[in-house]
Amino acid sequence: MTTTQTESAGQDTNGAKDATTPTVLSLRGATATLGSRPVLRGIDVSLRRGEVVALLGANGSGKSTAVRSVIGQVPLTSGEVTLFGTPLRRFRDWARVGYVPQRTTAASGVPATVREVVSSGRLARTGLLRWPSKADRAAVQRAIDLVGLTDRAKDAVGALSGGQHQRVLIARALAAEPELLIMDEPMAGVDLASQEILAATLRDQVAAGTTVLLVLHELGPLEPLIDRAVVLRDGCVMHDGPPPKAVGQHALPGHDPELLTNQSCHPHAAGEPHRTGLLT
Amino acid sequence: MEILETALMQRALIAAVLVGVIAPAVGIYLVQRRQALMGDGIGHVAMTGVGLGFLLSASPVWMATLVAIVGSIAMELIRAYGRTRGDIALAMLFYGGMAGGVLLINLSPTGSNANLSSYLFGSLSTVSEGDLDAIWVLAALVVLVTVGLRRQLFAVSQDEEFARVTGLPVRALNLLVAVTAAVTVTVAMRVVGLLLVSALMVVPVAAAQQITRSFAVTFVLSVVIGTAVxxxxxxxxxxxxxxxxxxxxxxxxxxxLVLTVLATPLARRRARALRPERDEHPAAEADGPAVPAMRGPADEARV
Structure with a gap:
């Protein structure tokens, strides 16, 4: 994939994160297919330590697939993922990675309290055989406090609102005290009060030096936190640089021809018939 | 107590209590991952093991255990790797297992459908000293797994994808649950029978979760209910x-049924005990949610 001038210029404007800061996560030439449909068509994304990067794009642009390939849930057909400098295949240090999945509405079959769900995130540190210590329980409590659910810790997760449920999932990821936080659409279907708490939680994490990769549909209340935006379209990186200023889906760079920095990956130029859904 | 005087009844009661403990202990993980009927499927497959035991003049219990373990591993692999037709593959396994059992037992010189029925519906009166030893060992194994690894199994059953990102050996834990379920089915076979095994794995859990809010309490209560019944x-x-x-x-x-009836007033009292902002609004529910009568003008439409 060619790196355009706009792209490298975007990284240079990125303040303190210069070339000496270690790379925490990198995707190189990643391609992936779901069924027979190519979803990722050679994307390059890398995050340096302490960066907050938003992965933007319309539905079906491949942003969720990209994130799921990073955590090994979608196999790549070619290309490479490295986490903390280790190829994904040999990466074992999962306690350094906190993952917040896209919230599913389906609750599990058996009731579980907020604390029980958040505690399962701590297993990244305690592992298969070690018993949880006082420090582990304290970390779980801290994670619950961080997302403002202290007084709901003993309540069933099923009794929470969508926004509160999302906060539980974030607390679960934070319980392991990760260095890299990967979040898939953390703001989807979240009420305003929870959005503010989430933004505040994230701000604290970023201040503490956590690297964050966010999948977002639009920048929204997290905009001030974001160092860099990577815009995907049809499985290609369209833009990699400072976050677009205007808020709202139609103001995203993917909708603006001037910011289509990656002409080699134009949807109609890749030898791939442009899919319109119903007619193909 | 007169009931405790005969050795036969003592063995029957011990076997029953052990099954009452382990069936819900495994069942809770199956219910949690929405595989409540897996026990039923394993029961069907175990029938082939019973038939094979009769045909080869081997112990039907151990044969059933062996075949149930193989079957449960096959089911887990189909679940994990199977794509769209996973349910069809499972159906083949269920009914193939049942038909195989009936066929094999009729082929064997000693077996008949009458023998089969003691495995289908359970027969406590035939629990021997040797059976009881086997049940003790297998039940201890099941308790060790379901209690000792409860945090890990909870995480895997709650959210498999997340569990993988925490670095847990998810595939191994899933297979462990499958094998544990298979062992439980063959232990419970003597007490409630293969056709009703799944009920003892699922119904106490379903009953307990009517009134509980946490996994830990659901676990304990379902074991208590299982033992009591x-x-x-x-x-x-x-x-x-x-x-x-x-x-x-x-x-x-x-x-x-009793706990389901009790659940509604209990939930209402809990809601009332909590802060007022978490009040339920039954009146608003009855009127239906507030929906605007027509869509507002959509300004995002472009030509």
Missing amino acids: TLAGTVTSYYQDVPPGATIVLLAIGVF
Whole structure:
């Protein structure tokens, strides 16, 4: 994939994160297919330590697939993922990675309290055989406090609102005290009060030096936190640089021809018939 | 107590209690991952093992354990790797297992459908000293796994994808649950029978979760319910001439119904005890959610 001038210029404007800061996560030439449909068509994304990067794009642009390939849930057909400098295949240090999945509405079959769900995130540190210590329980409590659910810790997760449920999932990821936080659409279907708490939680994490990769549909209340935006379209990186200023889906760079920095990956130029859904 | 005087009844009661403990202990993980009927499937597959035991003049219990373990591993692999037609593959396994059992037992010189029925519906009165030893060992194994690894199994059953990102050996833990379920099915086979095994794995859990909010309490309560109904069913079958397996299952369903009726007032009282902002609004529910009568003008439409 060619790196355009706009792209490298975007990284240079990125303040303190210069070339000496270690790379925490990198995707190189990643391609992936779901069924027979190519979803990722050679994307390059890398995050340096302490960066907050938003992965933007319309539905079906491949942003969720990209994130799921990073955590090994979608196999790549070619290309490479490295986490903390280790190829994904040999990466074992999962306690350094906190993952917040896209919230599913389906609750599990058996009731579980907020604390029980958040505690399962701590297993990244305690592992298969070690018993949880006082420090582990304290970390779980801290994670619950961080997302403002202290007084709901003993309540069933099923009794929470969508926004509160999302906060539980974030607390679960934070319980392991990760260095890299990967979040898939953390703001989807979240009420305003929870959005503010989430933004505040994230701000604290970023201040503490956590690297964050966010999948977002639009920048929204997290905009001030974001160092860099990577815009995907049809499985290609369209833009990699400072976050677009205007808020709202139609103001995203993917909708603006001037910011289509990656002409080699134009949807109609890749030898791939442009899919319109119903007619193909 | 007269019931405790015969060795036969002592063995029956011990077997029943052990099954009452382990069936819900495994069942809770199956219910949590929405595989409540997996126990039923394993039961069907185990029938082939029973038939094979008769045909080869081997112990039907150990044969059933072996075949159930193989079958449960196959089911887990189909679940994990299977794509769209996973349900069809499972159906083949279920009914193939049942048909295989009937066919093999009729082929064998000693077996008949009458023998089969003691495995299908359970027969506590035939639990021998040797059976009881096997049940003790297998039950200890099941308790060790389901209690010792409860945090890990909870995480895997709650959110498999997340569990993988925490670095847990998810595939191994899933297979462990499958094998543990298979062992439980063959242990419970003597008490409630293969056709009703799944009920004892699922119904106590379903009953407990009517009134609980946490996984830990659900676990303990479902084991208590499981033990209570197996004991009560066995005792009832001693004094009244009723089959123990069916009595146990009907008692469990009775507990489920009672707890379901109790659940609504309990939930209401809990809601009232909490802060006012978490009040329920039944009136608004009845009127339906507020929906605007027509869509507002959509300004995002472009030509």
